[in-house]
Amino acid sequence: MERFRTQSLVPRRKKQKGIHSATFLSSYEVKFSELVIFILERKMGVTRRTFLMELARRKGFRVENKLSDSVTHIVAENNSGAEIMEWLNVQKAGDHARFKLLDISWFTACMEAGRPVDSERKHQLMVNYSTTLYTPTSEPSAFPLVTVSQYACQRRTTINNYNKKFTDVFEILAENCEFRENEGHCLAFMRAASVLKFLPFVVVRVQDLEGLPWMGDQIRGIIEEILDEGESYSANAILNDERYKSFKLFTSVFGVGLKTSEKWYRMGLRTLEEVKADKALKLTKMQRAGFLHYEDLAGCVSKAEADAVSLIVKGTVRTLFSDALVTVTGGFRRGKKTGHDVDFLIALPGPRLEDELLHKDLLLYYDLVESTFEKAKLPSRKVDGFDHFQKCFEIVKLHHQRVDPSGSSPSGESEKKEFKDWKAIRVDLVMSPFEQYAFALLGWSGSRQFERDLRRYAMHEKKMMLDNHALYDKTKKIFLKAESEEEIFAHLGLDYIEPWERNA
Ligand code: DCT
Numbered sequence: 483m484e485r486f487r488t489q490s491l492v493p494r495r496k497k498q499k500g501i502h503s504a505t506f507l508s509s510y511e512v513k514f515s516e517l518v519i520f521i522l523e524r525k526m527g528v529t530r531r532t533f534l535m536e537l538a539r540r541k542g543f544r545v546e547n548k549l550s551d552s553v554t555h556i557v558a559e560n561n562s563g564a565e566i567m568e569w570l571n572v573q574k575a576g577d578h579a580r581f582k583l584l585d586i587s588w589f590t591a592c593m594e595a596g597r598p599v600d601s602e603r604k605h606q607l608m609v610n611y612s613t614t615l616y617t618p619t620s621e622p623s624a625f626p627l628v629t630v631s632q633y634a635c636q637r638r639t640t641i642n643n644y645n646k647k648f649t650d651v652f653e654i655l656a657e658n659c660e661f662r663e664n665e666g667h668c669l670a671f672m673r674a675a676s677v678l679k680f681l682p683f684v685v686v687r688v689q690d691l692e693g694l695p696w697m698g699d700q701i702r703g704i705i706e707e708i709l710d711e712g713e714s715y716s717a718n719a720i721l722n723d724e725r726y727k728s729f730k731l732f733t734s735v736f737g738v739g740l741k742t743s744e745k746w747y748r749m750g751l752r753t754l755e756e757v758k759a760d761k762a763l764k765l766t767k768m769q770r771a772g773f774l775h776y777e778d779l780a781g782c783v784s785k786a787e788a789d790a791v792s793l794i795v796k797g798t799v800r801t802l803f804s805d806a807l808v809t810v811t812g813g814f815r816r817g818k819k820t821g822h823d824v825d826f827l828i829a830l831p832g833p834r835l836e837d838e839l840l841h842k843d844l845l846l847y848y849d850l851v852e853s854t855f856e857k858a859k860l861p862s863r864k865v866d867g868f869d870h871f872q873k874c875f876e877i878v879k880l881h882h883q884r885v886d887p888s889g890s891s892p893s894g895e896s897e898k899k900e901f902k903d904w905k906a907i908r909v910d911l912v913m914s915p916f917e918q919y920a921f922a923l924l925g926w927s928g929s930r931q932f933e934r935d936l937r938r939y940a941m942h943e944k945k946m947m948l949d950n951h952a953l954y955d956k957t958k959k960i961f962l963k964a965e966s967e968e969e970i971f972a973h974l975g976l977d978y979i980e981p982w983e984r985n986a
């Protein structure tokens with residue numbers, strides 16, 4: 483249907499040969515640099531393709547002649563998603579999840595609007611990642627296999643989650659298992675959520691899950707229930723469960739983990755008010771700070787606040803060590819717009835940093851943990867193991883004027899607290915020597931699921947041990963050095979995954 487509209491806008495393919503794309507090479511100003519279009523010639527023909535490319539460039543779109551690394555949107559006419567995947571496989575285009583596959587109807591809508599329009603579902607060319615590729619409307623065909631890896635470190639997962647209604651449910655189920663220390667089930671739910679976050683389309687029926695890893699019967703059952711009922715009975719039950727609600731509250735306090743939550747729950751405590759009222763309870767220094775700044779810390783840290791904290795941390799560290807390398811890691815490095823804290827990696831040339839990390843008047847709380855790293859010790863075997871770097875868990879006082887006014891600071895809330903012109907922000911600083919910087923950066927950039935699968939992949943597929951300090955080849959019995967994350971991926975034989983593609 484959409485194709486008829488196209489006809490009125492642009493000429494169909496004519497039997498006119500010899501027009502080379504170079505004829506139209508133009509230098510129009512790029513108005514929309516956030517997307518890079520590649521138009522598929524297949525079934526469209528060179529003349530019509532050249533015409534469309536010229537048209538888009540004239541309107542300020544960036545259009546590539548070749549399928550370069552920068553391409554974000556592939557536009558095709560009369561091709562199914564499966565046919566494009568087949569073509570991409572022949573081109574050896576690497577991981578396909580980095581492109582949006584769009585029908586010409588999207589392109590036409592953009593040309594009509596004179597700007598990029600939403601690449602919503604009706605314009606998307608669906609690809610079913612089953613063992614045999616087929617379009618949702620057609621019978622399985624003999625196209626080459628495109629399988630989704632069971633390892634998150636072989637999938638490119640951006641922050642654009644098309645399946646949030648499913649992943650939210652799985653995250654509740656996983657958290658409940660974590661609170662009940664049921665690791666196996668917790669992992670199963672996290673893995674399913676992680677695969678769903680990767681999919682470049684919305685799951686609309688169970689058949690869409692065909693061939694995907696980690697989709698066992700229980701997981702499918704839950705997805706089917708959400709598709710049919712719009713919600714999950716089990717997740718709703720958990721949200722009303724007394725233990726879950728109490729654990730959720732308790733662990734929202736900085737310094738309170740599963741052990742403390744368990745203890746308080748067994749004591750019959752259910753709310754934070756009850757905890758605070760129990761004078762016999764001995765709180766740690768960290769927990770006292772957690773309660774004191776509870777309101778600030780329970781809310782999200784915005785990107786603008788993270789940037790402001792980053793300026794302070796970088797400034798302070800560099801006044802002490804001018805050659806220090808300071809990098810934001812964690813969720814903000816992955817392009818997230820909010821987080822629960824701001825994570826930093828500080829690489830130092832010389833001896834370790836002492837506790838005078840930030841100006842004292844900026845620090846509301848800090849807990850310095852000394853390094854326990856031992857040279858030549860093999861990397862940890864634990865997929866979830868933590869590292870041995872010196873680190874500092876802090877609460878920093880961020881004055882509001884330091885926050886970029888265009889940022890999304892929670893303005894309503896701050897106005898209520900008349901005399902408080904600052905917000906408490908959780909900051910983690912990790913100190914690493916230069917030689918271990920790449921490993922520490924990779925380990926602290928997350929996501930957790932991505933990290934788990936990197937280590938699992940290293941061990942099971944490559945017989946290598948990876949942690950935040952080093953990579954060890956068990957077959958050759960040697961440590962593999964790396965100065966960048968790219969080198970670590972290369973040692974592991976993995977395609978490089980950018981930080982913003984690690985939101986598994
Ligand atoms: N990390 C990990 N394993 C853990 C905890 C953390 O590998 N058990 C790594 C991955 C992320 C990084 O450390 C920072 O941790 P968080 O701040 O907890 O994660 P985040 O992705 O930054 O999440 P948020 O946006 O909520 O801060």
Ligand code: MG
Pocket residue numbers: 812813814821822823824825
């Ligand atoms: Mg973080």
